[in-house]
Amino acid sequence: QVQLQESGPGLVKSSETLSLTCLVSGSSLTSYYWSWIRQPPGKGLEWIGYVYYSGNTKYNPSLKSRVSISIDTSEKTFSLKVTSVTAADSAVYYCVRTASAESFDIWGQGTMVTVSS
Amino acid sequence: QSVLTQPPSVSGTPGQTVTISCSGSSSNTGTYAVNWYQQVSGMAPKALMYSHNQRPSWVPDRFSGSKSGTSASLAINGLQSEDEAYYYCAAWDDSLNAVIFGGGTKLTVL
Numbered sequence: 001q002v003q004l005q006e007s008g009p010g011l012v013k014s015s016e017t018l019s020l021t022c023l024v025s026g027s028s029l030t031s032y033y034w035s036w037i038r039q040p041p042g043k044g045l046e047w048i049g050y051v052y053y054s055g056n057t058k059y060n061p062s063l064k065s066r067v068s069i070s071i072d073t074s075e076k077t078f079s080l081k082v083t084s085v086t087a088a089d090s091a092v093y094y095c096v097r098t099a100s101a102e103s104f105d106i107w108g109q110g111t112m113v114t115v116s117s
Numbered sequence: 118q119s120v121l122t123q124p125p126s127v128s129g130t131p132g133q134t135v136t137i138s139c140s141g142s143s144s145n146t147g148t149y150a151v152n153w154y155q156q157v158s159g160m161a162p163k164a165l166m167y168s169h170n171q172r173p174s175w176v177p178d179r180f181s182g183s184k185s186g187t188s189a190s191l192a193i194n195g196l197q198s199e200d201e202a203y204y205y206c207a208a209w210d211d212s213l214n215a216v217i218f219g220g221g222t223k224l225t226v227l
Contacts (some may be wrong), residue, residue, distance in 0.1 A: 044119065045154075045162065047216040061217040094161055102216045103152045103207050105173065107161040108120055 002026040004095050004108035012089075014117045018082040022108060024094030029053045029071065033098035034078045036069060038091040039110075046091075050098050051078055090115045120145065121219035123208055128225040129196045137222045139189045139206030145217060147187035149209040156203045156221075165204070166191060193224070201226045 008020035022034070035050040049059035051069040059067050063082070071078040082089055091114055097106040122140040129135040139151060153166035164173050169184040179194045193200055206219040 015221070044221050045207075045218040047207075047218070061213065062215070099167075102207070103164065103167045104154065104162075104207075105164045105167075110161050112203065 002097065002104060002106045006093060006095050006108045008111060008113070010098065010112055011114050011116055012085055014086055014115055015084055018080070018085050018089060018113055018115075020076050020080045020093055020095075020111065020113070022079070024078070024097070025107045027097060027106070029076060029078075030075050033102075034069075034071060035096040035098045035104060036080045036092045037096055037104065037107075038089075040091040044069040044076070048080065048082075048093075049061075085115045087115050087117070089113070119220040120217050121208065122212060123204075123206060123219035123222045125220070126223045126225065128227055129193075129217065130227045131196055131198065133196045134192060134194045135196060135224065136193075137204050137206075137224070138160065139191070139219050141187050141189075141208060141210075143187060144212040145187075145208045145210040146184065146189055147205075151182070151184055151189035151206055151208050152190075153182060153191050154205045154207065156205065158202070161166045162205065170202055198226045200224060 003025045006024045012018045030053045037046040046069045051057045051071045066083045078079040092110040094110045095103040095108040150168040154162040155165045156162040166182040170182040203221045205221045210217045
């Protein structure tokens with residue numbers, strides 16, 4: 001079955017760059033968008049952005065200046081970078097397969113990232 | 118405050134029917150597909166409903182969705198204890214140029 005697995009540091013220092021990678025198994029990367037969504041502790045969901053298999057991207061304007069998402073189809077991975085992080089970026093980060101109409105159909109288990117001062 | 122408005126909580130007893138609403142505007146739910154997600158405590162969200170009323174294969178037909186104007190609803194028939202979770206609606210928003218989520222509704226099965 002389709003599985004997504006996030007990996008990366010669980011602790012990032014304030015003002016540094018958060019980097020996460022998502023490994024996709026059981027699904028072709030083509031014909032889908034690949035998203036990152038985050039959830040601060042005890043709060044709701046926030047869409048960060050997505051990348052298409054071609055490399056085209058779309059970001060949430062609220063984060064656009066600090067975010068980049070890339071894809072490596074040969075490695076079956078896609079990645080997230082968030083620069084100049086603050087405590088407000090502490091959250092569980094989910095990588096998510098995205099079908100048409102921005103429907104998020106398969107989610108990774110999530111990885112908690114804490115920004116420390 | 119979320120652009121998509123959901124009730125913070127709903128509750129019901131086993132076997133009952135509960136409905137969760139999601140209210141937006143012409144720039145989001147009034148124009149675009151509304152999708153629903155279920156998040157059991159401590160777990161990742163799971164897709165529950167696409168394009169207002171299309172269920173993924175893993176979702177039982179006790180769950181149904183609808184949309185009218187700028188509001189969407191999720192109905193759960195024959196409530197079961199395993200349905201206790203947070204439920205989020207989501208849609209594209211033209212004004213914000215982003216996917217937006219509702220604030221989430223906590224369903225308690227009494």
